[in-house]
Amino acid sequence: xxxxxxxxxxxxxxxxxxxxxxxxxxxxxxxxxxxxxxxxxxxxxxxxxxxxxxxxxxxxxxxxxxxxxxxxxxxxxxxxxxxxxxxxxxxxxxxxxxxxxxxxxxxx
Amino acid sequence: xxxxxxxxxxxxxxxxxxxxxxxxxxxxxxxxxxxxxxxxxxxxxxxxxxxxxxxxxxxxxxxxxxxxxxxxxxxxxxxxxxxxxxxxxxxxxxxxxxxxxxxxxxxxxxxxxxxxxxxxxxxxxxxxxxxxxxxxxxxxxxxxxxxxxxxxxxxxxxxxxxxxxxxxxxxxxxxxxxxxxxxxxxxxxxxxxxxxxxxxxxxxxxxxxxxxxxxxxxxxxxxxxxxxxxxxxxxxxxxxxxxxxxxxxxxxxxxxxxxxxxxxxxxxxxxxxxxxxxxxxxxxxxxxxxxxxxxxxxxxxxxxxxxxxxxxxxxxxxxxxxxxxxxxxxxxxxxxxxxxxxxxxxxxxxxxxxxxxxxxxxxxxxxxxxxxxxxxxxxxxxxxxxxxxxxxxxxxxxxxxxxxxxxxxxxxxxxxxxxxxxxxxxxxxxxxxxxxxxxxxxxxxxxxxxxxxxxxxxxxxxxxxxxxxxxxxxxxxxxxxxxxxxxxxxxxxxxxxxxxxxxxxxxxxxxxxxxxxxxxxxxxxxxxxxxxxxxxxxxxxxxxxxxxxxxxxxxxxxxxxxxxxxxxxxxxxxxxxxxxxxxxxxxxxxxxxxxxxxxxxxxxxxxxxxxxxxxxxxxxxxxxxxxxxxxxxxxxxxxxxxxxxxxxxxxxxxxxxxxxxxxxxxxxxxxxxxxxxxxxxxxxxxxxxxxxxxxxxxxxxxxxxxxxxxxxxxxxxxxxxxxxxxxxxxxxxxxxxxxxxxxxxxxxxxxxxxxxxxxxxxxxxxxxxxxxxxxxxxxxxxxxxxxxxxxxxxxxxxxxxxxxxxxxxxxxxxxxxxxxxxxxxxxxxxxxxxxxxxxxxxxxxxxxxxxxxxxxxxxxxxxxxxxxxxxxxxxxxxxxxxxxxx
Numbered sequence: 004x005x006x007x008x009x010x011x012x013x014x015x016x017x018x019x020x021x022x023x024x025x026x027x028x029x030x031x032x033x034x035x036x037x038x039x040x041x042x043x044x045x046x047x048x049x050x051x052x053x054x055x056x057x058x059x060x061x062x063x064x065x066x067x068x069x070x071x072x073x074x075x076x077x078x079x080x081x082x083x084x085x086x087x088x089x090x091x092x093x094x095x096x097x098x099x100x101x102x103x104x105x106x107x108x109x110x111x
Numbered sequence: 112x113x114x115x116x117x118x119x120x121x122x123x124x125x126x127x128x129x130x131x132x133x134x135x136x137x138x139x140x141x142x143x144x145x146x147x148x149x150x151x152x153x154x155x156x157x158x159x160x161x162x163x164x165x166x167x168x169x170x171x172x173x174x175x176x177x178x179x180x181x182x183x184x185x186x187x188x189x190x191x192x193x194x195x196x197x198x199x200x201x202x203x204x205x206x207x208x209x210x211x212x213x214x215x216x217x218x219x220x221x222x223x224x225x226x227x228x229x230x231x232x233x234x235x236x237x238x239x240x241x242x243x244x245x246x247x248x249x250x251x252x253x254x255x256x257x258x259x260x261x262x263x264x265x266x267x268x269x270x271x272x273x274x275x276x277x278x279x280x281x282x283x284x285x286x287x288x289x290x291x292x293x294x295x296x297x298x299x300x301x302x303x304x305x306x307x308x309x310x311x312x313x314x315x316x317x318x319x320x321x322x323x324x325x326x327x328x329x330x331x332x333x334x335x336x337x338x339x340x341x342x343x344x345x346x347x348x349x350x351x352x353x354x355x356x357x358x359x360x361x362x363x364x365x366x367x368x369x370x371x372x373x374x375x376x377x378x379x380x381x382x383x384x385x386x387x388x389x390x391x392x393x394x395x396x397x398x399x400x401x402x403x404x405x406x407x408x409x410x411x412x413x414x415x416x417x418x419x420x421x422x423x424x425x426x427x428x429x430x431x432x433x434x435x436x437x438x439x440x441x442x443x444x445x446x447x448x449x450x451x452x453x454x455x456x457x458x459x460x461x462x463x464x465x466x467x468x469x470x471x472x473x474x475x476x477x478x479x480x481x482x483x484x485x486x487x488x489x490x491x492x493x494x495x496x497x498x499x500x501x502x503x504x505x506x507x508x509x510x511x512x513x514x515x516x517x518x519x520x521x522x523x524x525x526x527x528x529x530x531x532x533x534x535x536x537x538x539x540x541x542x543x544x545x546x547x548x549x550x551x552x553x554x555x556x557x558x559x560x561x562x563x564x565x566x567x568x569x570x571x572x573x574x575x576x577x578x579x580x581x582x583x584x585x586x587x588x589x590x591x592x593x594x595x596x597x598x599x600x601x602x603x604x605x606x607x608x609x610x611x612x613x614x615x616x617x618x619x620x621x622x623x624x625x626x627x628x629x630x631x632x633x634x635x636x637x638x639x640x641x642x643x644x645x646x647x648x649x650x651x652x653x654x655x656x657x658x659x660x661x662x663x664x665x666x667x668x669x670x671x672x673x674x675x676x677x678x679x680x681x682x683x684x685x686x687x688x689x690x691x692x693x694x695x696x697x698x699x700x701x702x703x704x705x706x707x708x709x710x711x712x713x714x715x716x717x718x719x720x721x722x723x724x725x726x727x728x729x730x731x732x733x734x735x736x737x738x739x740x741x742x743x744x745x746x747x748x749x750x751x752x753x754x755x756x757x758x759x760x761x762x763x764x765x766x767x768x769x770x771x772x773x774x775x776x777x778x779x780x781x782x783x784x785x786x787x788x789x790x791x792x793x794x795x796x797x798x799x800x801x802x803x804x805x806x807x808x809x810x811x812x813x814x815x816x817x818x819x820x821x822x823x824x825x826x827x828x829x830x831x832x833x834x835x836x837x838x839x840x841x842x843x844x845x846x847x848x849x850x851x852x853x854x855x856x857x858x859x860x861x862x863x864x865x866x867x868x869x870x871x872x873x874x875x876x877x878x879x880x881x882x883x884x885x886x887x888x889x890x891x892x893x894x895x896x897x898x899x900x901x902x903x904x905x906x907x908x909x910x911x912x913x914x915x916x917x918x919x920x921x922x923x924x925x926x927x928x929x930x931x932x933x934x935x936x937x938x939x940x941x942x943x944x945x946x947x948x949x950x951x952x953x954x955x956x957x958x959x960x961x962x963x964x965x966x967x968x969x970x971x972x973x974x975x976x977x978x979x980x981x982x983x984x985x986x987x988x989x990x991x992x993x994x995x996x997x
Contacts, residue, residue: 028141028145029138029141029142030141030142030145030146031145033142034149047174048139048142048174049173049174049177051174052135052138052139052174052175052177052178053174053177053178053181056178056181056182057181060182071145073148075141075144075145075148076137076141077138077141077145078134078137078138078141
């Protein structure tokens with residue numbers, strides 16, 4: 004199946020959404036995104052990590068090294084209060100944008 | 112996100128870069144490992160799984176690179192790489208970068224040195240409290256304005272009591288420092304002493320570093336005399352010892368006790384070594400009245416008071432003073448008020464600022480040179496730049512890189528310049544003539560270093576910007592297409608370089624013209640007609656003991672000395688003298704009135720320099736008497752009072768008439784019982800007192816006026832050493848208590864007033880030479896490039912049969928066109944700027960045509976010389992080789 008490009012600016016929103024439920028590591032996020040998007044999105048590390056690092060620098064997420072369930076060491080990211088606020092704002096905006104776009108498409 | 116936080120993460124990234132890098136690696140590795148584990152779990156062999164994982168994830172390195180460039184402070188990395196690259200490029204082109212750095216270092220060192228001078232002399236606050244609230248004032252006649260009338264010590268106190276705008280007032284001797292003989296432990300020497308009133312240090316608001324300052328209580332007739340000494344004297348003479356307090360010394364024949372030491376930098380009046388009160392001068396002695404009556408007013412203003420307000424208040428107060436003044440003093444004078452800073456720094460400001468402007472122009476020329484070199488190299492590197500653009504480097508990126516390269520060059524030059532300044536400042540300060548105020552506070556300090564750094568950055572921008580902008584215009588694609596070889600030079604680059612050379616030549620003409628004017632001034636000043644014969648003339652300074660305050664004894668002693676010395680063979684004449692020449696010091700007669708003049712006419716009379724002389728004065732100095740006779744021994748006390756005037760007084764006061772037999776009196780007001788002096792002779796104008804202008808002079812016989820001489824002038828064919836030993840010998844024979852302080856050639860005295868003009872001319876000449884050399888180098892470089900880039904055109908011309916001479920003319924014409932254009936612009940520039948130098952010039956007009964035209968011609972000649980090698984190269988072009996190479 005043809006993979007989709009992730010729309011500009013939505014990767015941050017998806018990352019924040021995933022982390023809102025539980026802290027995750029990078030690989031876990033890429034797997035979970037594939038599952039949740041019904042395998043439409045394939046996020047490679049070349050896009051994922053720059054976004055993660057930027058969010059970390061901006062204080063939206065925090066990272067720490069922890070053992071995984073398989074006893075590997077991995078860097079787990081979790082949402083900060085600032086990240087939660089950003090998620091609320093972005094989710095709100097995304098809803099309005101997608102509603103607007105859908106309306107236009109269906110009304111035409 | 113706050114700036115602080117951004118900065119923090121930037122700093123963390125820079126500092127913990129290794130750790131961050133390791134973490135990023137680990138994270139990527141973990142990512143791959145987990146993917147492999149998943150694949151294995153799905154049934155792949157570990158090898159297959161790893162291959163697939165790496166393939167799927169692909170670009171691990173790209174991912175890392177993107178993470179890195181997304182960080183705050185990532186640009187620092189890039190800048191670091193650019194700097195690294197720039198340094199490497201510089202080292203690779205050592206000849207080029209060496210030349211550029213040297214050029215810039217010269218400019219930066221010069222500018223920094225001058226800035227340090229200005230910072231020390233002009234900008235550093237004076238070591239007084241609130242210098243903006245200090246003023247110095249005196250009085251001048253309403254009309255003529257040339258004569259200064261000081262205040263009396265008593266008047267200073269009256270002004271303080273009556274004024275509403277002045278907090279406190281003091282007096283300071285109007286002639287600045289004097290020379291006084293100090294006798295300590297039997298040895299005598301000179302110190303520079305200043306007479307001040309008791310409140311002087313209170314008004315200045317300075318505290319002693321040791322002991323106490325003098326107070327109004329010390330400034331009372333009959334109290335014990337106290338001395339406050341300067342830091343310099345304290346260190347030099349007393350080894351900075353604390354025992355100096357309470358020490359008793361004889362100064363000018365009076366006992367004094369040292370009570371305090373002032374901090375360094377307190378140098379007012381300029382050159383002062385000891386301060387004492389005006390009332391420490393014996394009231395009955397020859398200078399008693401002058402010391403008390405001739406002080407300038409120094410005062411501290413109430414906060415917020417302006418100089419104009421003070422001037423108008425002083426005007427009113429002076430009218431009050433007039434009402435109580437004795438009848439023979441001039442009235443209706445107006446106050447002249449200056450800020451303390453102006454009085455301290457004085458005319459030095461003009462020359463320092465002029466020199467600073469000149470050196471800044473040199474830096475500009477140096478920058479133009481460096482820009483030129485960069486432009487030239489930019490052209491050679493167009494291939495490289497085109498390649499980098501093709502590989503995706505943005506224009507901003509390339510401009511940044513070029514600017515960083517010029518920054519690396521200028522910072523290296525700045526560092527070199529700073530080192531040179533360190534050395535040159537010491538030399539400069541040691542060369543500075545005596546009397547430049549505050550020169551001891553010139554030093555390398557944080558502000559000077561900051562200035563250097565700032566100027567290096569500005570220079571980097573100035574030199575880097577032109578090449579960077581030109582690089583923008585280069586059509587890189589076509590450049591790559593035509594093989595990246597020579598091709599036509601970038602038009603804008605070529606125009607840019609030519610414009611730079613023209614500007615360099617123009618600036619150099621301005622500086623050289625300025626230097627020429629100053630040199631010409633010094634030459635004029637050196638050869639000016641003194642009105643007396645300076646050769647074979649010597650001055651012997653004597654320290655006369657207290658007993659010679661008495662007029663008769665002094666006269667006897669001086670007569671004895673004259674007789675002793677004149678009997679020596681080879682000695683043609685000897686005469687007593689009151690003041691050293693060319694110091695500007697002496698006695699002033701502010702106003703006089705010729706017989707028959709009204710008070711209104713007398714106001715227009717110039718103030719006179721007063722000389723109290725012995726009969727052989729004119730003979731000894733060989734001052735020609737243009738009319739009448741010299742004084743004789745019979746012009747003694749009791750005989751009719753006679754006078755000799757200088758020629759300018761004669762022609763101004765009695766135009767067209769014979770002044771012999773005419774009479775004049777001191778003071779500009781009618782007098783019921785005038786004391787007339789009959790004129791018996793007219794002497795040539797002399798510059799004895801002031802080298803720059805002859806002073807209208809009134810000579811009176813010492814026997815009828817003041818007998819105060821402490822020096823002897825000798826005219827003899829003997830050498831300096833011989834004169835010195837002779838003088839000691841004969842003095843001992845007359846009175847063993849008298850000491851010879853100093854024996855000087857009269858011509859050496861000329862060095863004092865010449866020192867400052869010579870120093871200015873010397874500095875400006877150095878700048879001029881630097882400017883000349885730099886612009887010649889600039890022209891050379893441009894012409895060399897011109898020949899190189901047009902070798903194809905030249906080759907074609909040669910191939911078509913042009914002679915070598917024709918080709919040479921072609922190149923030379925270009926060089927002369929550039930130099931000529933620069934020279935013309937420079938002429939205009941010089942004509943409009945040399946006016947700044949007016950105050951530093953002597954009998955030379957700022958627009959002196961021969962100097963300015965000479966400067967332009969010099970630059971053209973230097974340019975022709977600089978283009979000699981490129982012109983020769985032009986004819987050496989190998990036509991066949993060049994034409995084949997494309």
